[in-house]
Amino acid sequence: MTVWYEVILGIGLVAGTVWLIGTICDWRRFRRSIQTELYSGYLEYSLRKRKIRSLSKSYYLNSEFGKHRIVYQLAHNKREKIPQAYVLLLLTSGIYILNVKNQSGKILAKKKGDFKQNFDGHEYLFQNPVTESRYFEKRLREKMPGMDVPVRLLVVFPEDSELFWEGDESREVPVLHRRQLIEWIKKEDGANHGILEERQIDSLFEILAEESMEAEKMV
Numbered sequence: 174m175t176v177w178y179e180v181i182l183g184i185g186l187v188a189g190t191v192w193l194i195g196t197i198c199d200w201r202r203f204r205r206s207i208q209t210e211l212y213s214g215y216l217e218y219s220l221r222k223r224k225i226r227s228l229s230k231s232y233y234l235n236s237e238f239g240k241h242r243i244v245y246q247l248a249h250n251k252r253e254k255i256p257q258a259y260v261l262l263l264l265t266s267g268i269y270i271l272n273v274k275n276q277s278g279k280i281l282a283k284k285k286g287d288f289k290q291n292f293d294g295h296e297y298l299f300q301n302p303v304t305e306s307r308y309f310e311k312r313l314r315e316k317m318p319g320m321d322v323p324v325r326l327l328v329v330f331p332e333d334s335e336l337f338w339e340g341d342e343s344r345e346v347p348v349l350h351r352r353q354l355i356e357w358i359k360k361e362d363g364a365n366h367g368i369l370e371e372r373q374i375d376s377l378f379e380i381l382a383e384e385s386m387e388a389e390k391m392v
Contacts, residue, residue, distance in 0.1 A: 267323030
C-alpha cells in the first residue's frame with residue numbers, strides 16, 4: 174500500500190509540475206500578446222481558447238461595446254513565407270482589422286516602402302504593415318461578395334517599441350501601441366455605432382471563421 178501511495182504521489186507531483194510550468198509559460202505568452210487588450214484577463218482567455226466559437230467572445234469587449242465577435246486569421250503575403258497574424262473585431266460599427274506586429278526597439282515607419290527596426294544595435298527591414306493591411310482587406314472582401322461592410326485598418330505594435338515616422342504619418346491606417354487600441358476603437362465605434370445589426374455580426378462571423386472552424390472539427 175505504501176509503495177503504491179508513493180507511486181501515485183510521485184505521478185501526481187510530476188503531472189502537477191508539468192501543468193504549472195505549462196501554465197506559467199502560457200501566461201507569459203498571454204502577457205506579451207494582443208489578447209491582454211481583448212479579454213478581461215488570463216483566466217477568461219485560458220478558459221475560452223480551446224474553442225474558436227468560445228474565443229470569439231469576451232466579457233471585457235461586451236462591457237465596452239456590447240455585441241461583438243473576434244476572429245483570428247493568418248495570411249501569407251506575396252513576399253513573406255511566415256504568415257502574418259490578424260485579428261478581426263466585428264462590432265456594430267463595422268469590422269476592425271488589426272495587423273498585429275511583434276517588433277520591439279525603434280521602429281521607423283513610412284507610408285511607402287519597408288519599415289525599419291533597430292534592435293540591440295542591429296537593423297532589420299520588414300514589409301510595410303500598412304501595405305500588408307490593404308492587401309489583406311482586399312482578400313477579406315472577396316469572402317463577403319455583395320456585402321457593403323465598413324472596414325477600418327489598424328497596425329498594432331507592442332508597448333516596448335518606439336515609433337518614428339519618416340515623412341508624414343499615415344492617417345488612413347493608424348499605427349498604434351496596444352494600449353491605445355481600445356480607446357481608439359471606442360471613438361470610432363461611438364461615432365458609427367449601429368451601422369450593423371447584431372444578426373449581421375453573427376452572419377459575418379460564420380463567413381469569416383468558417384475555414385478555421387472546419388479545421389478545428391478535423392483536429
